[in-house]
Amino acid sequence: MKVAIVHNHEHKSSEVTRHLLLLLKKNNIEIDDHRPDLVISVGGDGTLLSAFHRFSHRLDDVSFLGVHTGHLGFYTDWRDYELEELVQSLLVHQEKSISYPLLDVKISFHGNKPEKHFLALNESTIKRANRTMVADVLIKDELFEKFRGDGLSVSTPTGSTAYNKSIGGAVLHPSINAFQLAEIASLNNRVFRTLGSPIVIAHTEWLEIKLQESNDYLITVDQLDIYQDDIKSIYYRIADERIHFASYRHMHFWHRVKDAFISED
Structure with a gap:
């Protein structure tokens, strides 16, 4: 060894x-x-x-x-x-060994900029610097909701006890092969409506967050902060890879x- x-x-x-x-x-x-x-x-x-x-x-x-x-x-x-x-x-x-799911994160950009790809053990978040974030939330390429608020968090089961829990997400057992979307301070009134509660997405499905065009988005992947201009959308799914714990x-x-x-x- x-x-x-x-x-x-x-x-x-x-x-x-x-x-x-x-x-x-x-x-x-x-x-x-x-x-x-x-x-x-x-x-x-x-x-x-x-x-x-x-x-x-x-x-x-x-x-x-x-x-x-x-x-x-x-x-x-x-x-x-x-x-x-x-x-x-x-x-x-x-x-x-015991293995747990990971989150596959793919960031696409406007223009001809190449995509960026990451793996997350805990979670990925999307926020804007000082303004309300506006985004279309798609599940399996179909529009689920138009989000307005401070941001969104997408977490693995092992990451469900971290930031996800602090914003009202559910705690998932790490053996569950799924991931979770939780809203961060969403705006809900007579004009703007979101589901307003966390959702658990199966490993056979995928999630895409299409962003309103802006240059002040902050994307996190675990401890990594990603400041990039011209972000078009972020695509999430359960990764093919898994983490193994002895x-x-x-x-x-x-x-x-x-x-x-x-x-x-």
């Missing part, structure tokens, strides 16, 4: 990474930052998102595992004080939800 480690720059994460590297080398586990079989993130969910985008070109060949050094995360199964147990589990060479130990999803949002311990 070849392992790569991605960590944030917090002092605790750096110390945990140094200890983990010593344990891996002591047990003759090879470190390979370019073509690993397993990527271990040390930090929080943001660190694992960074690790995902760093190795998104090798999703068929790599799995991910998270060690959290702060609060419990949705992508981190191990605590920083469990490194010896973690390394011993790697030596067993379990080949099990399941040496994988916490029950609803336990994570309870620990993150309900438990007071």
Whole structure:
């Protein structure tokens, strides 16, 4: 097994990474930052998102595992004080993994500018800088609604507990092969009407957001901010690729939800 480690720059994460590297080398586990079989993130969910985008070109060949050094995360199964147990589990060479859906994002432009393509683990959002966003929302190439408001968020099941939840979206179990559209402060009155609630879109369907022509749109894909002129539309669907998490130990999803949002311990 070849392992790569991605960590944030917090002092605790750096110390945990140094200890983990010593344990891996002591047990003759090879470190390979370019073509690993397993990527271990040390930090929080943001660190694992960074690790995902760093190795998104090798999703068929790599799995991910998270060690959290702060609060419990949705992508981190191990605590920083469990490194010896973690390394011993790697030596067993379990080949099990669990995979979750990703979001395929394609941005098209007016004129002859080439399309841009991205994968998202959590979500993608569309907003305007200082004005109301106006867009046509199409599902499977048919107009569903004309949106007016602050913006739109499109999330994966694993991303449903992140920004999506904060704007009133539903929490989806990550085994559901679908994605979700949630409105951000939509305008609803006698003149302008939207559905006004989140919708879950099947993996067999696709979503297109056709934008009113303007040069002040901000598109996000996970932590990536995309400022581009002449954006025509954004196309979303469930990606062919999936992310794989090494399941040496994988916490029950609803336990994570309870620990993150309900438990007071």
